[in-house]
Amino acid sequence: MPLALAALVLLGVGLGLALLWIGELEGFAAGGIFFLHVPVALTAYALLVWGAWKALRLLWTRDERYDLESYTGIHVGLIFALLTLVTGSIWARAEWGVWWDWRDRQLVTFLILFLFYSAYFMLRYSIEPGAARARIPAVYALFGVVLIPVSFLAVRLADQFLHRTPLIRGGRPDIEGQVLAVFGVCFAGALSLAAAMYAIELAGKRLDARLQEAR
Amino acid sequence: MSYTWAAYLVVLLAVLAWVGIIALKLRRLEREVKELPRRG
Numbered sequence: 001m002p003l004a005l006a007a008l009v010l011l012g013v014g015l016g017l018a019l020l021w022i023g024e025l026e027g028f029a030a031g032g033i034f035f036l037h038v039p040v041a042l043t044a045y046a047l048l049v050w051g052a053w054k055a056l057r058l059l060w061t062r063d064e065r066y067d068l069e070s071y072t073g074i075h076v077g078l079i080f081a082l083l084t085l086v087t088g089s090i091w092a093r094a095e096w097g098v099w100w101d102w103r104d105r106q107l108v109t110f111l112i113l114f115l116f117y118s119a120y121f122m123l124r125y126s127i128e129p130g131a132a133r134a135r136i137p138a139v140y141a142l143f144g145v146v147l148i149p150v151s152f153l154a155v156r157l158a159d160q161f162l163h164r165t166p167l168i169r170g171g172r173p174d175i176e177g178q179v180l181a182v183f184g185v186c187f188a189g190a191l192s193l194a195a196a197m198y199a200i201e202l203a204g205k206r207l208d209a210r211l212q213e214a215r
Numbered sequence: 216m217s218y219t220w221a222a223y224l225v226v227l228l229a230v231l232a233w234v235g236i237i238a239l240k241l242r243r244l245e246r247e248v249k250e251l252p253r254r255g
Contacts, residue, residue, distance in 0.1 A: 036222055040226070201237065206238055211247055
C-alpha cells in the first residue's frame, strides 16, 4: 500500500506539474506526453530486465521461487510496454501525423520486444506444470533481454532521426532545470506504480500457486 | 481534447482496468481459500 500511495502522489504531482507548470515541451507537438511516455517506457525496460535477472537467478540456483518473480516481472513489464506503444502512437499522431511509422527503428524494435515477450506466455502455458515450466521460459526470457539494449540504442544507431530523444543527447541530459525535475518526479511515480503492481501481482500468483498445491 | 490529455486518459483507464482485474482475481482466491477446509 505505501508503494501504491507513493505512485498516486508522485504521478499526480508530476503530471499535474507537467500540465500546469511546464505545459507543452518546446519544439514538440503534444510534448506533454513526454512526461508519461518516456517514464513508462524506461519502467517497461526495467521490469523486463528484472524478469530476466530473476530468470537467471532461477537457472543459476534452481530455486523455484524465482520463477514466479521472473514471470511477474515480465507480466507487469508487458503492461508497461503496451502502454508505451499506445502513448507513443498517440504522440506519433500528434508529431508526425501518423499513428505508426515502419521506418522508425526504435518503434519497430520496441514492437519486436513486445511481441517476443508476449510469446513468453504462450510458451509458458504450453508446458505442463513442473520444473520444465519454470526453466524453459527462463531461458527464453534471458534471450529476450538482449533485445532491450538494441531497442534502447536503436535510435542512436539509426541513420535517420525520425524518433527524437529529448532525454539524452551526446551522453548528457538534453533536458535541464524544471523539465528534468518534473521528469524525475514522473519517473519515480512510474517506478513506484510498477513496484506496487509487481508486489500485488506476485502476492496473487503465490497464493494461486499455493492453492493449486493444496488441491 | 488534446493528444496529451488523450494519452494521460488512456494510461489512467489502463491502470483502473488492471486494479479491477486484480481485485476480482484476489476475491476469487479469497473465496477459494475459504472453501478449502470444507473440501477436507
